[in-house]
Amino acid sequence: MKLREGVEWAAHCCINLSWVAPDKAVKAARLAAFYDLPAAYLNKQLNALGRAGIVSSQSGPRGGFRLGRGPEQITLMDVAAAIDGSAQAFLCTGIRHNGPAGELGAPDGYRTPCSVSRAFSSADLLWRRQLAAQTVADLAAEVRRANPAAPDYVRHWFDRN
Amino acid sequence: MKLREGVEWAAHCCINLSWVAPDKAVKAARLAAFYDLPAAYLNKQLNALGRAGIVSSQSGPRGGFRLGRGPEQITLMDVAAAIDGSAQAFLCTGIRHNGPAGELGAPDGYRTPCSVSRAFSSADLLWRRQLAAQTVADLAAEVRRANPAAPDYVRHWFDRN
DNA sequence: GAACGGGTACTCGGATAACTATTGTCCGAGTGACTGTGG
DNA sequence: CCACAGTCACTCGGACAATAGTTATCCGAGTACCCGTTC
Incomplete structure (x- = not known):
C-alpha cells in the first residue's frame, strides 16, 4: 500500500498557497522551485487539485494557481483523494x-x-475520518508554531517574480 | 493507494486453513482451486505468509501449508504486512x-x-490499529455466523485429495 | 519376515517474463498584457 | 490625450514516452513415500 508521491507535494503546496495573498496566483514553476521539484510534473498534480476544486487556475501572463476555497475548508482527505483517487x-x-x-x-x-x-x-x-479531520489550515498553524517565520518567508519568496 | 490483490487471497486462505484439521497440510494448488485462482501465484503469496511465520510449509508428498499459530494469534495486520509490506x-x-x-x-x-x-x-x-484488532479467528467466526455450514463444507472439501 | 537402500513422484521456493500503473516530459490551446495607430 | 486593434509572450492542460511495481509463469531443490532387494 503506497500513496503517490504527488500527495506530499500537493499538501505542501496547499499550505504555501494559504500564506500568499488570496488574490495572487502562483505559477506551477514557482511552486516547484521552492522545493526543487520537476515543474511539469507538479503542474500535472495541480491540475488534479483544480479538477477537484481545491485550487483554481488561470492561464496566460499573471496566471497560476490559488486556493479554491479557504484553507480551513480543505481537508487532507480532499487532497489525497484528488491526487490518489478516492477508491478504497x-x-x-x-x-x-x-x-x-x-x-x-x-x-x-x-x-x-x-x-x-x-x-x-x-x-x-x-x-x-482521520484525514478528513485535518485541514490545510490546521497544518499551516502547526508549521507556524514550529517555525513562526515561515509564513512571511513563504509569502515574500513567492512575491518575488 | 491500493493493496495488492494477494492480501485478499491470503486472508481467505487463512480462514479456510483455520477450519481444516491442524495436523493436515493443504497444498497451494488445492487452496487455489477452491476460488479458481492461479495456483502458482497463490503459492508465491503463501511463501510470503511462510516467511512471516503465519503459515508453516512442507515440501514433498503430503506436503502443503498449515497455520503457523492459532487463528486467534493472527491479525489482519499480520497478513497485510506479510503480503503488502509493512511500510506506511x-x-x-x-x-x-x-x-x-x-x-x-x-x-x-x-x-x-x-x-x-x-x-x-x-x-x-x-x-x-483497526487491522491489528481483528484476528483470523474473528473473521472465521463471522463467516460462520452468516453461514453455519461453511466450516464443515470447507473441511470436507479440503479433505478430499 | 523385517530392515535397508534406491528410485520416483510430488510440492514448495525462488528465478524469470509479461503486463499494468506510476512517474516524467513535451508541445499545443488559451489568455492577458503590451505596443503602435488613429480619432 | 484616449480608445482600439493587432501582436506577442506567458501559463495551463492534456497527449505522449520512460520507468518502476505488480501480476503471472516456469523450472530446480528438497522430501516423503513406495518398491525391490538383502539379511
Whole structure:
C-alpha cells in the first residue's frame, strides 16, 4: 500500500498557497522551485487539485494557481483523494463466488458482504475520518508554531517574480 | 493507494486453513482451486505468509501449508504486512529540505517532524490499529455466523485429495 | 519376515517474463498584457 | 490625450514516452513415500 508521491507535494503546496495573498496566483514553476521539484510534473498534480476544486487556475501572463476555497475548508482527505483517487485500499474482488466456494452461497448467492472486505473497510473508514479531520489550515498553524517565520518567508519568496 | 490483490487471497486462505484439521497440510494448488485462482501465484503469496511465520510449509508428498499459530494469534495486520509490506502509505521524502524551502530550517535544520508527515502517520496508525484488532479467528467466526455450514463444507472439501 | 537402500513422484521456493500503473516530459490551446495607430 | 486593434509572450492542460511495481509463469531443490532387494 503506497500513496503517490504527488500527495506530499500537493499538501505542501496547499499550505504555501494559504500564506500568499488570496488574490495572487502562483505559477506551477514557482511552486516547484521552492522545493526543487520537476515543474511539469507538479503542474500535472495541480491540475488534479483544480479538477477537484481545491485550487483554481488561470492561464496566460499573471496566471497560476490559488486556493479554491479557504484553507480551513480543505481537508487532507480532499487532497489525497484528488491526487490518489478516492477508491478504497482494499477492493473485494468477490473470489468467494468463484469455483467450489461459490457453492456455499447457493442457491441465492451470499447475502451478507464478505467478512474480509468489511474488516478492511472499517480500517479504511478510520483512515479517511482521520484525514478528513485535518485541514490545510490546521497544518499551516502547526508549521507556524514550529517555525513562526515561515509564513512571511513563504509569502515574500513567492512575491518575488 | 491500493493493496495488492494477494492480501485478499491470503486472508481467505487463512480462514479456510483455520477450519481444516491442524495436523493436515493443504497444498497451494488445492487452496487455489477452491476460488479458481492461479495456483502458482497463490503459492508465491503463501511463501510470503511462510516467511512471516503465519503459515508453516512442507515440501514433498503430503506436503502443503498449515497455520503457523492459532487463528486467534493472527491479525489482519499480520497478513497485510506479510503480503503488502509493512511500510506506511505515506513516505515523507523531506522535500522541505530542498531548494529555498531548506533555508527556512537553517542553520540547524528542521527539528520537529514535517506536519504533513505527522498528519498522515496518525491516519496510518488508526488504520493499523483497526487491522491489528481483528484476528483470523474473528473473521472465521463471522463467516460462520452468516453461514453455519461453511466450516464443515470447507473441511470436507479440503479433505478430499 | 523385517530392515535397508534406491528410485520416483510430488510440492514448495525462488528465478524469470509479461503486463499494468506510476512517474516524467513535451508541445499545443488559451489568455492577458503590451505596443503602435488613429480619432 | 484616449480608445482600439493587432501582436506577442506567458501559463495551463492534456497527449505522449520512460520507468518502476505488480501480476503471472516456469523450472530446480528438497522430501516423503513406495518398491525391490538383502539379511
